[in-house]
Amino acid sequence: MIPGTAEALLAVVRTTHAELHRGATPAGIGLDSRLEQDLGFDSLARVELLQRVERTFGVALPEATLQTALTPRDLLAAIAVAPTHAAAPAFARASTGPPPATGGPAPVPAAAATLVEVLDWHVEAHPGRTQIILLTEGDAEERVDYRHLREVAGAVAAGLQGLGLQPRQTVAIMLPTSREYFFAYFGVLLAGGIPVPIYPPARPAQIEEHVRRHIGILANAGAGILVTVPEAMPVARLLEAGVPGLRRVVTVAGLTADSPPTPVALRADDIAFIQYTSGSTGNPKGVVLTHANLLANIRAIGQAIGVTPVDVFVSWLPLYHDMGLISAWLVSLYFGNPLVVMSPLAFLARPERWLWAIHRHRGTLSAAPNFAFELCLRRLADAPPAGLDLSSLRLLACGAEPVNPDTLRRFAERFAGSGLRPGALTPVYGLAEATVGLLVPPLGRGPWVERIDRDAFTRMGEARPAAPGHAHALAFVSWGRPLPGHQVRVVDGAGQELGERVEGRLEFKGPSAAGGYYRNPEQTRRLFHGDWLDSGDQAYAVAGEFFITGRVKDIIIRGGRNIYPHELELAVGELAGVRKGCVAVFGSPDPAAGTERLVVLAETHAVDPAGRAALQAAIARRVLEVLGEPADEVALAPPGTVLKTSSGKVRRSACRELYEAGRIGARRRAVGWQVSRLVLAAAGLRVRRGLALAGGWGYALRVGLLFAFVAPLTWLVTALLPRPEWAWAAGRAAARGFLRLCGTPVQVQGLEHLPPPGQVHVLVANHASYLDGIVLAAALPRHVGFVAKRELLGQFVPRIYLRRLGVEFVERFDVRQGAEDAARLAAAVAGGRSLAFFPEGTFTPTPGLRPFHLGAFAAAAHARVPVVPVAIRGSRAWLRADQWRPRRSPLAVVICPPVLPIDGAEGFGEAVRLRDAARAGILRHCGEPEADATSP
Structure with a gap:
């Protein structure tokens, strides 16, 4: 080893520690200092340290170093045997293109009701098609096709049944990313059990304390069997004593049996797995997800982003997390596209490996939390690697933790030269309670x-x-x-x-x-x-x-993991020297890391430096014991620093503000006054929101009273007027006056686009609310005959009013009668009558322009008259479907340029052209997106 290597390594460790802990570097950092327990290096900090070591010494450390190096001395030993950086790592080889899909693209198993039926469908359709490409150490690839997945999973299922697993009993799976994970998951399902994924330990040496942190989850799940790595076997007896009902701790290799499993009938409403939202809470919450839930979410995701068998998903996301398990694997399994997967540790050790995997396998889909994009930006700080090609990506999703818009912007700019499309990178939102996905932006738009x-x-x-x-x-x-x-x-x-x-x-x-x-x-x-x-x-x-x-709650998200403050506050409060009940745990954004820092604020009477240092060390150890990872900072403060509500609850947000303002431990002359000010501010906010709520109900009452006065009077006048044009004029005046008195007059644009008086036309408008008829009446200066649903004829008050206005009625449910009504309306337009349609036919609470029916456009095509698109904006927010409480919202009407008939064109094709052109105009101006065709 080169002389001075140890000193140079310790210099790197001290510099990294100083930056991590904002300059607070203990003097005693040595070769045997423990990276986690003594120095507080969590997984992300260890990644940063290893990257700096590689740059300093010009070596390429094995990926396993992230797990195995516990001290600087271990790093020193790794440096001594590590090869120098190669000109190009093995994973940066030229693109191989997507793996061949045996038999070509295939339809999806649309009729499958369970995940097992999905797998069996693919085995029947194309057993040799590659489903999983597992990237291992040294860039080796292990491929798993559908047939092999089914066969080994069946052997695992037989082994579980041999251990006495009964249908609908839970089985915990605590495995790293490996072939065994996929076999174990489907093995549990084939045996009739319920998989319970829990996250594996960072290092096998910590398996016992790691599993002990999962006692709450294992007990809540009632798991009788735990499938894990061989290193867990020696602690099986301790776990059996600590977890009621846990009978066996087994490995996948120890489970496989030669005989086939006993078939178990599964239903769509059977539980497909339980997703625990935290691995360390005292009161675990396991989200119950059925096969129907999973398949509904998988199909909806596939429809939203257009997944096909020719896609390639590249992932390093952990399989115990719903984003990695469902979004990456199960979506790929359902649609028949290959999943290229590596372990999270491989990504953390070399973030560029993820990008090169996309390059090599021509990945089209991928996803990661915000911190992963920051990690790539730091790792590739100078420029993207030469030759890296990300042009195959059509969707690179950012989710699972809060998104920093600046991170997305910088990542898009940094890798634009590598072919990353401007609109490929986009946030997505989901949660375990929605299976995984819930919100997706329009494809290709970008953030x-x-x-x-x-x-x-x-x-x-x-x-x-x-x-x-x-x-x-x-x-x-x-x-x-x-x-x-x-x-x-x-x-x-x-x-x-x-x-x-x-x-x-x-x-x-x-x-x-x-x-x-x-x-x-x-x-x-x-x-x-x-x-x-x-x-x-x-x-x-x-x-x-x-x-x-x-x-809503003060959950801390760090590195994609949820950390709940309450349990830490209780655990730290039990330590001698800490004021019980005077501990605040909160997250503070760390823009450099793209995630949150975990801060522990504890009150103490200790004032001497030695005592305070010992207390800080004790708190750091307790955090590590509870969470399995250290805090980013332990802040000691004098009594009275931790702010609370009047009922004694810790105000974590206020404590975070103190911390970020640098006022922890600062002398405060009027603590009571500050607390009183915060209480008054909170009370003032409640009063303002209460007044806003009261104002909203007051507005609704005002509108109701106005309507109760205006509507009967308008109905009576309309009923007495002999001509529809006169009734329209009266109704228009009433509508304008009513909306003006409500404080929401209609803003009208594009009146110049209306055809001149006497020119026959068909007017079409979007339909978003019960208010739309009133809005159009207030906006249009001339009479036009409306088209309404026939059901209104059965109600006396609407029937009299609408008939006086010259409204035409159509049948919505009887197909034969509806066709006759359409022909009648077409004849009316051809005979010289202008009509107004709501071609969506109905409206819903959900914003979105629904598909248009063809009736209005067929009438216009038949009569050779223009179609005038009219966009109504704001009416849905003013009065939503199935609600009778109006909310103040601006109302606007935009009259678009007419869509003119083409000479010589007629029939169905012309009706479709008129419809599409009119709908495009309305979509541009209505202020709402295009609705999904399956929306209720």
């Missing part, structure tokens, strides 16, 4: 980032766009629209749906929504608000897309 006025948002929850150049604006990114067949809304504290650009709690429902938490009825009750599920996130909506603004 939509809004700059929001900070004062209006923090005070009133109103997401007002900031003025250009606003120095303190907040930046939020759109996570997109709901997946096909799903609904999302934003509600206030009372569960009332909010209008656009108002922050509230995000709720959702749909076929992939979970049924609740496993053996946890209390948390399940809290999850549901009627038939809507609470996401636990805050958000606001704009044009059918949703901007996530923060977490």
Whole structure:
């Protein structure tokens, strides 16, 4: 070894430690200092350290060093035998292209009701097609086709049944990314059991303490069998004593049997697996997901992003996490496209390996949390590797933790020269309670980032766009629209749906929504608000897309893992020297890492340096014991620093503000005054929101009273007028007056596009609300005959009113009668009568322009008259479907240029052309996205 290597290595360790802990570097760092326990290097910090070591000494450390090196002395030994950096690593070989798909692209198993049926369908259709390409150490590849996956999974299933596993019993799977994980998961399903994925240890040497942290999960799941790595076998007896009901700890190799498994009948509503939302809470929450949930979400994701068998998904995401298990693997398995997968440790050790895997295998799809993109930016700080080609990517999703818009921007710019498409990189939103996916932006658009006025948002929850150049604006990114067949809304504290650009709690429902938490009825009750599920996130909506603004609870997300503060606060509070109940644990954003720093703030009476240093070390050890990873910073503070509510609950957000302002430990002259000010500010916010809520109900009452006065009077006048034109004029005056008195007059644009008086035309408008008829009556200066549903003829009041206006009625449900009505309307237009249609036929609470029926356009094509598209904007927000509480919202009508008939064109093709052109004009101006055809 070169003399001075040890000193140079320790210099690198000290520099990295100083940056990690903001300059607080102990003098005693030596070759035998433990990287985690003594120096506080978590997994991401260890990655950074190894990268700096490689750069300093010009070597390529084995990927296993990330797991095996516990001290600087271990790093020193690794340096001594490590090869120098090669000109190009093995994983940077030339592109191989996608693996061959035996038999060519195939249809999907649309009729499958369970995951086992999906696998069997593929085995029947193309058993030799590659499903999994596992990248291992040294760039070796292990391939698994559908037949091999089914055969080994069947052997595992037989072994589980031989151990006495009964249908619908749980089996915990604690395995790293490997062939064994895939075999174990389907083996449990084939045996009739319920898989329970839990995250594996970072190092086999820590298997016992790691599994002990999972005692709560294993007990809640009632797991009788744990499938894990061979290193766990020596601690089986301890686990059996600590976890009620746990009978066996086994490996995949020890499970496989020669005999076939006993077939077990599975139903769509059987549990396909339980996804625990945290690995370290005292009260675990296991999300119950059925086969129906999974397949609904998989199919919706596939429809939203257009997955086909020729796609290639490249992933390093851990398989115990729903994003890696479902979004990467099970989606690929369903649609028949190969999954190229490597271990998370391989990515952490060399982030560029992920990018080269995309290059080599011509990956079209991939996903990662925000911190992964930051890691790539730091690792490839100078420039992307020469020859790297990312042009095959059509979707690179960022999710699983808060997204930093600046990270996405810098990543897109850095790798644009490597062929990364501008619109490929995009945020996606999901949660375990929705199976995995919930919101996806339009493909190819890229991130939509809004700059929001900070004062209006923090005070009133109103997401007002900031003025250009606003120095303190907040930046939020759109996570997109709901997946096909799903609904999302934003509600206030009372569960009332909010209008656009108002922050509230995000709720959702749909076929992939979970049924609740496993053996946890209390948390399940809290999850549901009627038939809507609470996401636990805050958000606001704009044009059918949703901007996530923060977490309702103070969950800390670091490196893609959720950390819950409460248990740490309790554990640290038990230490001698810490004031019990005076501990705050919170996350603080770390832009450099693209994730959150874990900060522990504890009050103490200790003042001498030695005592405080010993207490900090004790707290660091306790955090490591509870979480399995260290805190980023342990801050000691004098009594009275940790702020609380009047009921004694820790105010973590306020403590975080103190920390980020650098005021921890600073002398404060008026603590009581500061607390009182915070309490008053909170009370003021509640009062303002209460007034806003009262104002909303007051507005609704005002509108109701106005309608109760105007509507009967308008009906009576209309009923007495002999001519439809006169009735229209009276109705128009009433509509304009009513909306003006409501404080929402209609803004009209494009009146010049209306045909001159006497010219026959067909007018078509989008339909978003019960209000649309009133809005059109107020906006249009001349009479036009409306077309309405025939059901209204059965109601006396609407029948009299609408007939006086000259409304035409059509049948919506009887096909024969509907065809006759369409012919009658076409004849009316050909006879010289202008008509107005709502070609969507109905409306829903969910924003979005639905498909148009052809009747209006067939009439226009038959009569050779122009179609006038009219876009109504704001009426859905003013009065949604199935609701009778109006909300103040601006109303606008945009009259688009007419779509003229083409000389000589007629029939079905011309009707379709008129429809598509009119719909495109309305879509541009209605302020809503294009609705999914499966939306309710």
